[in-house]
Amino acid sequence: MRNLNVDHIWRTLGPLGKYQCKQIASYLLSLASWAFQGINIVFIGYRPDFRCKAGQNDTRMSNITGMQKEFKQCEIVSYINTSEGVLETSTPCENGWEYAAPADRSFVTEWDFVCQKAELGELTQVLYLAGMMAGTFVFPTLSDRFGRKPVMVLSHVFFFGIALGTAFSGNFVVFVIFRFLTGFFNQGLLAGTTLSLETLPAEIRHYCEVLALLFWTSFMCLVSPIAYALRDFPWKYLQLTYAMCSAWSIFQWWMTDESLRWVIANGQIDRAKEIIKNACKWNKKNYGEVMETINWGDLVDTDSKALAMTNVPESKNVENGQNVWEDKDVFIRRNSDIAHLNDGQEDSIVENGEADRDILVKQEFNLENSNGGQNVGEVREKLIKVKKYTMFDIFKHKSILLVSMIMWYVWICDSFVYFGLYMTSSDFYGDRYLNFFLSALVEYPSCFLEYMLLARIGRKWTAMIGHFIAAVGLGVATALTYTAGSSTSMFGAATAFMLVGKMGITTGYSSIYLTTPELYPTNMRNIGLGVCSFMEKVGSMIAPFSRNVSTKIKWLPPCVFAVMCLIAVLLFAFVPETNGVELPQTIEELQEWYRGNKFELRIGKNRHVIKDTEDRNLN
Structure with missing residues (x-):
């Protein structure tokens, strides 16, 4: 069964009226929470230069015995002159460490997550992402079953409270528990992606992703200036500031309506009429005329929420x-x-x-x-x-599973490369605050590329071009870093090409947020996006460790990033083009569509959409 033509309703109401802007704005503003808490580890978990701390008697004992000590990062090397020569011995840091910044500037320095405990610093981000991974098993199903609005709004409120509590963590155990819960409820915000996507008709649906990328980039650009402004304060003040950016979530319930497409797909016709009536008020449309135009003039309210079709012409x-x-x-x-x-x-x-x-x-x-x-x-x-689907329905259909597997790899690749570049930005040549800001700033050209390309050449080609630019940029950066030696100009050029790769992966990564929901039917859409989001967390959980690798082998992370992006380009050629396609409502529709949309590299709209349009025009 296929539900009512919701795109026709949105076109009648005005494709991009004030009501749609209000709906989408609720989701776009929540991206600030996502950005600030998802990437704040770069600053609240920063690891400055450090070395073993000298003991109170080390200097006096050195003068008496003639022993020289070298305080390195993870060991103290002692040199003693003997009759047989210089005897060299090493001992661990017995008196702790001293840092190039005050100890309270990050939780890494406050809790001494260096040397043998260095991985605990990355573990905090891994547990945050593990929480998001756990959330993928809960929130997509809840969103498809109970609606986009309650899942998005309630998750945001809990997210705010937990992020606020993180700033008052008294020890590492409490901190990581809060980080896990932050990631868990962060996943509920993903329902807003689906809600905004379902608020616009097919011809301007890509506006959602372009606007989301624009707002995301703007919020990411704010991360570094806020951190720079609070650089002389303890890290908990920075965490508190980031958390307060989510305070507006307590009013979000009254700012947002449920997804009209979800309401109709689940047979809640009375509720759909109320949403349309509210949209008419915002868009200054006549409710009666709208209902007549969409052929709902004979729709009456009943206890069973049914359509009563009378006066058959x-x-x-x-x-x-x-x-x-x-x-x-x-x-x-x-x-x-x-x-x-x-x-x-x-x-x-x-x-x-x-x-x-x-x-x-x-x-x-x-x-x-x-x-x-x-x-x-x-x-x-x-x-x-009304047919309800589960995650296991993906595995029951070969065509859906094959496309899903490709998307799973692409999500792993994009999250690993995207967040890996952010994590290693402090190791780029230059100031860490400036490098992070530039890494965010280069995402603005990606917004322009998406706006120009998504509707003109299609989702598939936009994603492939983005991944290809990333592969080339990161590949050149790898070569420059490998051959740089001590040349600062070579390292500077490598940083520039890293930023080019960052722009490319942002374009590719952002485009799949639009493409993925379009590949699944209505009551499986959030589940399909949720499974892909689960795979995304796999890549994100690996990304923090690229920071440790980069400190030892600078050319290795960009090399791995480039190869993965190149593979994504090849695989994406087998994904159906969704440009101009009406969102599928059932698995039966989706399978029929997949059968007619195998490997093709046509630029522009899906060729079957063009054919259907031509047939309608002839008729």
């Missing part, structure tokens, strides 16, 4: 001098956009015990002609369950 066609009723399929498609089930597939009748389930009414017209030449219309209502 007569056709102007005349056969043997008699008026005949319109063909039932044409009528149903015109008025409700409900398609018939596949041949041989029976409708599921709602039992008495399932009366509380959301349902739609499918009207079937049995037309007969009486002997007197009069038409007799017999209406029979049949109740149909």
Whole structure:
């Protein structure tokens, strides 16, 4: 079964009216929470230069014994002159460490996460991402079952409270627990991605992703200036400042409506009418005219939330001098956009015990002609369950699974490369605050590229071009870093190409946020995006460790990044083009679409969409 044509409703209301902007703004502003808490480890977990701290008597003992000591990062090397020569011995740092910055400037220096405990600093980010991974098993299903709004808003409120509590962590155990919970509820914000995507019709759906990238980039650009302004304060003040940027979440419930597409897909017609009425007020449209235009003028409220189709119009066609009723399929498609089930597939009748389930009414017209030449219309209502999907439905269908596996790899690749470049930005040549700011700033050209390319050449080519730019930029940066030696100019050039690669991966990464939900039916859309988000966390969890590798082998991380991006370019060629495609409603629709959209590299809209448009124009 296919639900009502929601894109037609949005076009009637005005594709990008004040109501749609208000809906999308609620999601866009929540990206500040996502950005500040997701990447704050770069500053609150910064590891400055350090070395073993000298003891109180080390200087006096050296003068008496003639022993020289060299205080390195993780050991104290002692040199003693003997008759046989210089004896060299080493001992661990017995008196702790001294840092190039005050100890309270980051949790790494406050809790001495260096040397043998260095990995504990990265573990905090891993646990944050593990929380997000755990959230992928919970929130996508909740969002598809209970709606986008409650999951997004309630998750944001809990997210704010936990981020605020993190600033008052008294020890490492409490800190990592809060980090895990922050990541867990962060995943609930992903429902906003789906909500905003479902708020615009197909022809301008890419605006959601372009705006999301624009706001995300702006918030990421603010991360470094805020950290720089608070550089002389303890890290907890910085965490508190980042957390307060989510304080507005307590008002978000009254700022946001539920997704109209989700409401209709789940048969909540009364609620859909209220949302349309609210949208009419915001967009200054006449509610009655809108309802008539979308052929809902005869929609009435009932306890069962059903469609009551009355006053069936007569056709102007005349056969043997008699008026005949319109063909039932044409009528149903015109008025409700409900398609018939596949041949041989029976409708599921709602039992008495399932009366509380959301349902739609499918009207079937049995037309007969009486002997007197009069038409007799017999209406029979049949109740149909709204199909609910789970994550396991992805594995039941080969075509869906193959496309999903490609997307899983691309999400792992993009998250690993994107966050890996942020994590290693402090190791770039130059000031760490400036490097981070520039890494965020180069995402603005990605916004421009997406705006220019997504609708013109399609989602697939935009993603492939972005990944190719990343592969080339990072590949050149690898070569320059490997051959730089002690040349500062070579390291500076390598940093520039790193930023080019950052721009490319941002374009590719951002485009898959738009493409992925378009590859799944309505009641599986958030589940499909959630599984991809789970895979994303795999790459994100590996990314923090690239910082440790970069300090030892600077050319290795960009080399790995470049190879992974090149593989993504090749794999993405097998993903169907979704540009201009109506969002699929059922698995049956999706499978039929996949069968006709195998490997192709056409630039622009999906070729089947073009063909369907031409056929309609001819008719």
